[in-house]
Amino acid sequence: MSAFPDPHIWLAHRVAHEETDANGELYHAKYLHLFEKGSSEFMRAHSIGYAEMESRALFLPVREAAYRCHASARYDEPFWIRAGIGKWGRASLRFFYELWDESRKLLLATGFTQHVTVDPAGKIVLVPSWLRRIGAK
Amino acid sequence: MSAFPDPHIWLAHRVAHEETDANGELYHAKYLHLFEKGSSEFMRAHSIGYAEMESRALFLPVREAAYRCHASARYDEPFWIRAGIGKWGRASLRFFYELWDESRKLLLATGFTQHVTVDPAGKIVLVPSWLRRIGAK
Amino acid sequence: MSAFPDPHIWLAHRVAHEETDANGELYHAKYLHLFEKGSSEFMRAHSIGYAEMESRALFLPVREAAYRCHASARYDEPFWIRAGIGKWGRASLRFFYELWDESRKLLLATGFTQHVTVDPAGKIVLVPSWLRRIGAK
């Protein structure tokens, strides 16, 4: 396996009908939804669910995203979403993602989403210390 | 053709990749998105776009929806969405929909969405006369 | 609670970002995807996953679907999908669904999908006994 950010989470998922394309395979345009499930799970695993973020008045809009497709998965197949924060800026952070098959031996896809830290008005703010802390090993 | 509400609109569409299922055919769970394109187009055709609704402080949340699948359409095929309002309540209205193939000879699907009329706070209000007027022939 | 088909399954889910609408609430057009997760889970719980269906050369295309919206759920909120088969025809069956909030006290939505039993060529076939058996209490 590649060097992946630590800490990170593994989230089990199964290819849903609506996630397949005309070949009956996991459709790449759905990766972003899967990535998002991964980052949400990562945040929850660190006790920072969306309600918590909202109460702390911090939001993480996406500014950039990218992915590579390595192998496909078929409808109803179980697979893994791996997610962690791998890069911190002064007012930004980058989530990294991998999708692995059930055995965690075949890498299906890799990707990232780049986020900025903003307040409810959309104004860019510094990454608060309580957030930065979750990226430390 | 069936007796369909008048007035109504016809909106041209083409089966997008993300609207297909594993058989490469238009996926039924996407009908609601197509219906919504139809009702939006109907409203715009009557000069009541979303911005107009918003400025008049009226919203039309869906309370019920249903559809039947008659025939399928394949990826990239052009087809028609037909939409009109067919039933008015005191504080509700029902949009009817049909999906037809390019030649308008083969009916692909039928359906409806039932809406209530509410104010921005979500409180049910009577259907205003400027809205009811668009349903008259 | 209403009289719901037995047996049935309860599947835990959480409102994903892509399932919300402009109000930040669970978007009705996504119900069909949730229903589908429910029926897939029901089948798997009876050891009839998609691969099993495929190997038995039986498919269950949707012919009709409907739902009612009762209450909303917000982004990131956990909720329950309940699914079971409630009606059997000679060559058809109907799945019923309910969405409940986390406490199972507030009903969010109800619905059904009507399916026909077909072979890989799309020809209608009788409901096989091994399938009908899973609907028995």
Next chain:
Amino acid sequence: MSAFPDPHIWLAHRVAHEETDANGELYHAKYLHLFEKGSSEFMRAHSIGYAEMESRALFLPVREAAYRCHASARYDEPFWIRAGIGKWGRASLRFFYELWDESRKLLLATGFTQHVTVDPAGKIVLVPSWLRRIGAK
């Protein structure tokens, strides 16, 4: 405007309900669907629709994708999708995309999708001359 591949197409679109996020704005994970509408339109504009590709037994699976978000668009707002092929490999090509607001003055997003040329069995093949020709000015 930036230096964008020539030839290219401009496709008019309108933010659909299902393309908005909880802020009522165009949701980034939907960009890939919009990009795909753009590349399909580009191919059709060069008389190479999907049926034509299929009859020539050539497919263009996505291997990589990326985008940047610059500005947002609101529900029901019209905007433009611009698409063209900007990079040719021996067995690959890259589509570039831009999303612009109605006036074509505000850039909403940029992105690309990297494709490989394969036969129906998924085997990589050289870009055929009839395809490469459409990239020439």
